[in-house]
Structures are given as structure tokens and as C-alpha cells.
Amino acid sequence: MFAETETTYGYFLLKEGLECLGYTILSVTGDGFSGIRSAFQGIPFQMCHVHMERLVIEGTTRKPLTEAGQVLLALVRTLHKNTNSHLFTERLKYFTERYRDFLNEKTTHPFTEDWSYTHEGVRSAYLSIVRLRKYLFTYEHDYNIPKTTNSLEGHFKHVKKYLGIHSGLTLKHQQKILAVILQASSVSPSKDVLNKLWK
Numbered sequence: 001m002f003a004e005t006e007t008t009y010g011y012f013l014l015k016e017g018l019e020c021l022g023y024t025i026l027s028v029t030g031d032g033f034s035g036i037r038s039a040f041q042g043i044p045f046q047m048c049h050v051h052m053e054r055l056v057i058e059g060t061t062r063k064p065l066t067e068a069g070q071v072l073l074a075l076v077r078t079l080h081k082n083t084n085s086h087l088f089t090e091r092l093k094y095f096t097e098r099y100r101d102f103l104n105e106k107t108t109h110p111f112t113e114d115w116s117y118t119h120e121g122v123r124s125a126y127l128s129i130v131r132l133r134k135y136l137f138t139y140e141h142d143y144n145i146p147k148t149t150n151s152l153e154g155h156f157k158h159v160k161k162y163l164g165i166h167s168g169l170t171l172k173h174q175q176k177i178l179a180v181i182l183q184a185s186s187v188s189p190s191k192d193v194l195n196k197l198w199k
Contacts, residue, residue: 064122
């Protein structure tokens with residue numbers, strides 16, 4: 001199944017399809033898209049630590065100019081150092097207390113008299129962590145759950161590189177090649193299965 005956009009319904013169909021093939025889904029590690037959590041409701045969800053860092057960088061940049069931005073980026077990067085949920089939560093509470101006024105600072109626009117948060121980027125990054133914090137340490141209940149989607153993205157990178165070799169392919173042919181590669185890398189298909197994919 002190929003989709004033009006990422007939707008909750010698309011993930012729901014994917015889940016149904018996998019279960020029809022006999023797969024039992026024990027956990028899901030994904031990015032911040034809420035549709036994944038909705039589609040796989042009832043299954044443990046782990047927020048990818050790399051994607052969490054990327055969400056923070058969107059708001060702080062890689063070289064934050066403000067102290068709060070620097071501290072928040074440093075905090076999210078502790079996820080890669082086996083920080084446990086208790087310590088991370090305590091650090092986040094400390095950040096909230098110390099920078100509450102900074103995060104809530106508002107700027108009034110002189111012509112329209114509308115207002116907006118002065119440090120919208122850092123505030124948005126902070127709220128992303130708050131919203132997704134409960135999914136950052138799901139792996140602590142089962143260390144077989146991966147903390148990142150790195151292995152999956154590494155596989156997709158390899159597949160994209162292979163497709164890039166055949167740059168003149170039509171979309172239909174690209175989809176056929178992808179179907180064969182993904183089928184071959186998920187199970188040990190028979191020649192009959194692979195031949196059906198090419199039809």
C-alpha cells in the first residue's frame with residue numbers, strides 16, 4: 001500500500017494489514033505524529049529520542065542564542081546518555097520553574113495591539129517535550145523496545161540509494177521495486193510471492 005500523505009487512517013490500515021499477515025505488534029517507536037499513537041492505541045508507544053531532539057532544534061536552532069534555549073537543547077540531548085525517566089522529569093521541572101517567566105513573556109505589537117509569545121520557538125520546543133514526555137521512557141518497561149527509529153531509517157536510506165541508481169523509473173516501477181525490497185527484507189518470500197509483486 002502506498003500513500004500520498006501521512007494519515008491516521010493510513011497507519012490504521014497498515015496495522016490491520018500486518019495483523020492479517022499474522023504479525024503481533026508488541027510496541028511502536030515513532031516520531032511525534034499523533035496519528036501513529038491513535039492508530040496503534042493500546043500498544044506501547046516509544047517516542048524516538050532523535051525525533052524529539054529534532055523537534056526541540058526546530059524551536060531553539062542548533063546554536064541557541066538564549067540561555068533557556070541552550071539549557072533546553074542540552075536537556076533533550078541527555079536522552080542519548082541513558083538518562084532515566086525520574087532524573088529527566090526532575091530536570092524538566094527545574095527548567096519549568098527557572099524559565100517560566102521567560103516562556104510566558106509576551107510582546108504587544110504596536111500597530112495592531114495583538115500580542116504573541118516573545119520566545120515562541122523555545123516555548124514551542126518546551127511544550128513539545130511536555131506533551132511527549134510520557135512516551136520518552138516506554139522502553140524502561142521493556143528494554144527490547146528501541147529508543148530510536150535509527151535502524152529503520154538506516155534501512156530506508158539504503159533503499160532510497162538503490163532507487164536513486166535507477167533514476168529514470170516511472171512511479172509505478174519505483175513502487176514495484178519498493179514492494180519487492182520491503183517484502184524480501186521482512187520475510188523470506190518464495191519465488192511465487194515475488195513474482196506476484198511484479199504483476
